[in-house]
Amino acid sequence: KTGIFPFMAHHVFHYKSLDKMLEQGISFYNLVTDDVQMKLVRAGDVAEFEFVFSHPEHDPKHFFLEFWLIIWHRFSSWLIDVKIPLTQVCFTHPKPNHSQEAKLLFSCRHSFNRPVVKFCFHTKYLDLPCVRTRKELTRFLRESPADLITIPGSGQSYKAQIRAILIHDESDILYCPSFETLALNLNMSAQTLRRRLKVEGTSYPAIKDEIRRDLAIDYLLMSNRNINYISTALGFSEPRSFTRAFKQWTGVSPSKFSRSKV
Structure with missing residues (x-):
């Protein structure tokens, strides 16, 4: 429900x-x-933010689940202007193939096949005050998804730098410069950048694909924008191409994903 x-x-x-x-x-x-039903539990000095999803079968690759945890962790950290360090993230599903990518999203211990989905952190952060103004909140929500899907604490990896360049562009249309232009922005040759991305186990097309997936999920969850708008904003030539790509990313069509999510 957008x-x-x-x-x-x-x-x-x-x-x-x-x-x-x-x-x-x-x-x-x-x-x-x-x-989705949620609960915040204090267990000694550990805060446990629990999530129960009503229809996990609509999210076979668990991207919505991960995105929903990201939203609440990023939003909580933003409110108090402190990056809340997580101590553990628990999932009810088995360890997925993209578990290494999930470690970039949540830099803490991961546990799978657990009875409940949750992330944990020290309770001292719950007592901190909100330091944001309502004007800042309006800006934060307007500039989502950039403020929500940027990976905090991901260091200076070239993948992180490229994500920052593409996501934080002012335009509503996803900014995808040529690889040569991107390398120039990072003060190196295209050959050097390609080699360094290979060392990190990724590539420019793979990074663009991940960003398109993340932005698509955010648009479907956090706005009332239609499929035509989203496909154009993400650089697809037509809605059908976007629909095929989204189904490949998540296992379901954009319309089904949008209907079944909060």
């Missing part, structure tokens, strides 16, 4: 501390949708 997250964010913004904001946000979501 538009719920921004509405929730504004709804909880008058609360002062992170724990109150999260509690109210969770209550709001649990009330307005059955697609």
Whole structure:
């Protein structure tokens, strides 16, 4: 149900501390949708943010699940202007093929085949105050997905630098310069950049594909933009090409994904 997250964010913004904001946000979501139920648990000095998804069969490759955890972790960190270090992330599914990519998203211990989906962090962060203004919140939500899918703490890997260049461009249309232009922006030859990306186990086409996937998921979840707009914004020649690519990425069509998610 697109538009719920921004509405929730504004709804909880008058609360002062992170724990109150999260509690109210969770209550709001649990009330307005059955697609995902959430719970914040304090276990000693460990805070456990739990998620139960009603229809995991609609997310066979677990991209929505990962994206939803990213949203809440990034948003929580943004509110208090502190990157909250996670101590553990638990998943109910078996270890996937893209588990190494997931380690970039969540730089902590990963556990699979667990009874509940959750991420854990120290409770001291719950007591920190929100330091953002409502004007900053409006800007944050407007500039999503850049602020939500940028991987924090990913260092100076060339993959991270390329993601930053492509995602943080001002245009609504995904910025995909030629490989030679990209190498020039990074102050090296195309041959050197290609070699360094190979060392990191990736390539420019693979990075662009990952960004298109992440942006597509964000557009479908966080906005009311239609398939035609999304396919154009992501650089596809026609909606059918985008639909085929999205189904390859996630296992479901964009329309089915949009209908079944919060």
